[in-house]
Amino acid sequence: MESVNLSSTPVDYIPILIQLGVAVSFGVLTIIGTHLIGPKVRTENKLGAFESGVQVIGNARQRFSIKYFLVAILFVIFDVEVIFMYPWAVNFREFGVEGLIEMFIFMGFLLLGFIYVIKKRALDWD
Amino acid sequence: MEAFILEKLILVAIVFTISLVIAMYSTLAERKVAGFMQDRYGPNRAGIGGILQPLCDGGKFFFKEEIIPAGAHKVLFVVGPTLAIITACISSAVIPWGQTLTIGGREVVLQVADINVGVLYIFGVVALGVYGIMIGGWASNNKFSLMGAIRAASQSISYEIGMGLSIIALLMVTGTLSMGEIVAQQSGFVNWNIWVQPLGFLIFMTCAFAECNRVPFDLPECETELVGGYHTEYSSMKLGLYMFSEYINMFVSSALMAALYFGGYNFPFMYELGLSQNWITIIGVLVFFLKIFGFIFFFMWIRWTLPRFRYDQLMNLGWKMLIPLAIANIVLTGVITIIKDTYF
Amino acid sequence: MNNLFILLLVPIVSAIVLCFVKNAGIAKWLALAASLLEIGLSVPFLCAFTPDASVQFEQGWTWIASLGIQFHIGIDGISLPLVLLTNGLVPLIVLSSFGKSYKGNFFALVSFMQAGLLLVFMALDGFTFYVGWEAALIPIYFICALWGGGDRIRINLKFFIYTFFGSLLMLVALVFLYNQGDTRSLEWDTLVALQLPESTQRWIFWAFFLAFAIKIPIFPFHTWQPDTYTHAPAAGTMLLAGIMLKMGVYGLIRWLLPIAPFGVLAYSNVIMVLCVIGIVYASVIAFKQQDAKRLVAYSSIAHVGLISAGVISWHEEGLQGAIIQMVNHGLSVVGLFFIIDILQERTGSRNLSDLGGLAHRMPRLAAMFLIILMGAVGLPLTNGFIGEFLLLKGLFDYNLWYAAVGGLTLILGAVYMLRFYQKAMLGPSQERYIVADIRGHEVAVLAVIVFFTLFLGVWPMAVLHLSEASVTNLLNQIKF
Amino acid sequence: MGAIITLCILGILLLYLGLFKMNKALLPVALVGLLVALGFTLSAWNTDAAPLYNGMVVFDRYALSFSALCIVVTALILLLSKEYFRNISEHIAEYYCLIIFSLTGALLVNAYHNFAMLFVGIEIMSVALYILVGIRKSDFASNEAALKYFLMGAFSTGFLLFGITLMYGASGTFDLGALRNYVTSAETVSPLFYGGVLLMLCGLCFKVGVAPFHFWTPDVYDGAPILITSFMSTVVKIASFVGFLRLFSTALVPLDAFWTPVLLTIVIITLFVGNASALLQSSFKRMMAYSSISHAGYMLFAIVVIGENSVPSIFVYATAYALASVIAFAALILVKRMSGSDQFESFNGLAKRAPWLAFALTIAMLSLAGIPLTAGFIGKFMMFNNVMGSYNVTLLVLAAINAAVAVYYYLHVVVCMYFKNAEGAHAGHTTMMPAPINYKVVLGVAAVLTIVLGVYPDLLLVLFGG
């Protein structure tokens, strides 16, 4: 535990950049490669949207259930609350009991909101 | 500096190749495991025991015609799978594959990048993964694809909360965000985090399954309902990239689980056997991969054992079970740690 | 017993009580009783008043401690006549409304206004003064707008905003004065003792003057007045012309002269010219009027022009004349407006061309009308005479030419007033009017007015000796 | 601090009461909670006001007095809400809860001693309001108001934050006390700091809605449900002003040579724009919106000339304004319920139908116009006095002109009530349906308070140790 290396330099991130570069080039090259290699015979049927062989009706980009949206909003809120816990969790021992209680209060409020959301049946899919 | 970059370049190349190969052979393994579970052979024509099967599949992907539907958004349609494979490939950058290896007097750390926010990095990259699916699904202009994409997004963000919360309990134990540190702390056998965080691990694993869109959480692409979901309209290597990214994700999450909870490269009695550092490292790497393979097998095992969830069950599990459980886990961990620190 | 605060309290209480009285019959008697009680209460003040320069019956409480603002009231020789005038006219006004079926709220407003007016005349603190100043405005606005005629909404809004703007300027000046000096205070004594630099006094002068000039109103600021007077109900007009415009003149004497003497000095010529223009202009316009009420309204502008000129003239005679003339004008204008109201009620018109030959049908009215008219014109032995005489004397001492032009007011006043009387009362009788002579409360009101018209005409010292010492003191106080 | 904690818990309690279908208990519980919070606020009156929680908040008398005012006004507004919310939607508990949360934010803004708390307070206050403004989900005006309010609120928050950031960059602190030290002790104040002050000024001006950052105000006030408008134009506005004043009076006073001209310009523009626009309105609600802009201009006087009198004068002014606004909006709710319109015409003949309502509204209008014997006059007097302290005679004359203009539109409604007769469908109604008891209480309390404070303002002023 003594040798905890807290410091991190931009140099440490260079390998990540390297890996990113490799990944990007892999993805792009593959796409280009298939584009060049594959045969191209275009027919109208082939270019139409696939709906299990049934006649396509309407545009696919239409409105969808509000529930998904609700989930997205809840995610935004809860995920940000979770972010608050990271620094606390890492330094949890230093904060001791007081920090624990404070975080419990925070989580208590979070939980109250959470229970409210559940009770409001915002997460029920029927 | 040049040496450092060269070293890292080689390491990246190795990691990259390994993950691609593992991803490729996971497809074979999957079919083999399926065959085993269902008491049949699985692929066994190409090469001995079907060993060349992935290569054939890959070749087929390349030589198939690529179709971009007329109604699709051309650019995004191509960007989708590319993004998916990129995010899949870079998430492995912070995983420590082994301890240091001394080659010709030079100490090589078997980790691409030991940054102090490794866990956050993984979360960030994993969160990006959903964009690939979302973009591809939306760009296809197909109802199935859109459905799949939305489900994927919804599912992955739902389980991300549970995952984050379960990791918090782990962080309370480890006190660091660096992957290297976390694994180094788990030397030997009794120090593995699984012993102090069993519940956290279960939650994490469940969430990892969901994040990877693996059965029983593969609703975004369930072929019986959505005919492949977000990749309904994809063909040739673009489909291949999606599948690749999925298997790489599986590989990375297995590695993550092994590293976070099962000691990574650590194995019992590693220091007691009197081995030299290089040997410990090499054995460690092998042990690590053994653990990874174990998890990959577990993934497949589950796939052929459990039926798929309904969507409401999926959401209920994520929100109403895992999140409260994860919070309870945090509370438990906090209380126990404090009590332990104060009284023992 | 000589408690000024009670004098203030009675109208307020009666106003609150009257608010709840729905019955018109009860309301008017109640209002009359209250106003008579008020007179009864003010008589002891007159008796106990020693005619010297001091402020008497003073009462003061801390009002807003943190701002150093006092509620401070008192009476001296200048305010006593006006207090008495107010208290004396209000019962007349109430009485004059007996013929109408006003409900309690009307009388409540009148009572409330009475309180505001009294506060203005008694105030010895700038804040108190301002409160009274505004408090008097609200009820008269409602009286005029609720019971008035014509385009009452627009006219009264104009009146309100006009006067409110003026008073805001005064507020600015007061706030400025408040910040001068060592202690934060709006006490009259403190303000008078300030001795501001001349340049400051100049704009202070304008801020105060505009507020007062709009209220009085002096020539270019008078545009609200004829319309408002014409379209207000009779009682409203009486309140406006009889008492409220005195607020402005009183303000000039009480606040403007002592606080900004250099300002007055610097601009007295300008003001004088305005007053004189106002006198001539209003007289000419009055002469052309067909509407009797409008005629009296313009005559009022002419009269107050002269009064203001007297105040500005800075002579004892001018100030004394202004004070007595305020009382006189209050009496006569109330009488005139009441007479017009009676005429309108009887004949349905107050247009001079519709009237005529009423004298022999209404002899009592004709007689009283004539006496009041004489008072307004300023004939000897009536109250107006001594007032106008003193005012002109003051003006004469100031500048001969102003006095000369100002003197026109006597001649022109006689002309348009007599024309009014002639058109309304004399001449061929209009057969279509079946009119009865005045009776009951009408007689009572007019008789009181006639009595005082003659009484003050014979013995003006009744008022003058009250204010003499105070005026002299005021003039001595102002140091150049 | 007790008050803020109480309110937090109260909000959640209300939410859960709604969850368990105890809608009847909502209002009583909310009022009791507010009472408790008020008790906490007042009980802290005589304690030492040291910054708490690492200098995050400070509950000095300044904060406490405004907190108490906000709580009282909220209680009055909540009293009006009894039937109001029920008519709008079934999510009543949420609205109570959101109002309480918004109030919590307001209290935080009142008491901040660190920019973090200012930001958090403003956000809590605003985010709750974004929702409240849009609670008429199917009403287009309400939607639009919510969207506009949200966009403008978020936009102004951006300015505020950039300002805070620049000030932090220059001084290295978010703490007001430390900021003051920086301003007074640094030999040269960094240009970054000046930029920060300007941007913060912009952000805060957006929040309080003064010209030229006012353009969202009328639309939002107009589109929002009346009750919410009344909350916005009273509690929220007051709290924003308090935050504004605290920043300038605590930290930025030494730089007044820099920001006074800017603020002075803003004040003058605000007065004229607010008044001139209010003059042209045919809707009472919109008129109130514009009048709130011009009142914001008057309240800025206290900030333009910061002195020992700033706090009491802004307090008295805010109290008067809040009481009058509550009366006005309560009356508007009643009138609109009957006539379905918030135009001036719907007030026609109100004096005959509902004399006491008309009377209360008249008092409110007179108070807003600043006529003596109402609280509004005392507020105006103190504001004028404040400005006069530094001999800003010109500003004062401009203010006087504006006050005279303002009388016109305030009297407009009085004119409608007393001097015009109802036409059309409502002409037949000789009496209005009687106001519910809670309205009577609110109107009565507010009107009496307006008069009492106008006659005896020491009741309030004594708080500031006059």
Place this chain on the structure above:
Amino acid sequence: MENIVSNIQGIPLNHYIIFCSLIFAIGVTGVLIRRNVIIIMMSIELMLNAVNLLLAAFSAYRGDASGQVFVFFIMALAAAEVAVGLAIIIMVYRNTKSVDIESLSKLRW
């Protein structure tokens, strides 16, 4: 921490300030000229992120963590704001079938 601070300090502070001001300005411009509500909202987020970046830079320069804590606050509240804002936009969209700011013209300023 020292390491990262020294590295960040390798870049002149002015560069951060100019860069963030530019981003902020882009955000402001976006709010003012774009008509799509979603894009306006994104522009606002851009403004906030410029602020975050600058705060982090200042914080690193001064070696004072409070700036970074502030970033946390901003992120959390921005999230709340976005959640509410999105809900409002959905509500408006359901009524008007449009996310164009021009369609909001019932109330006129």
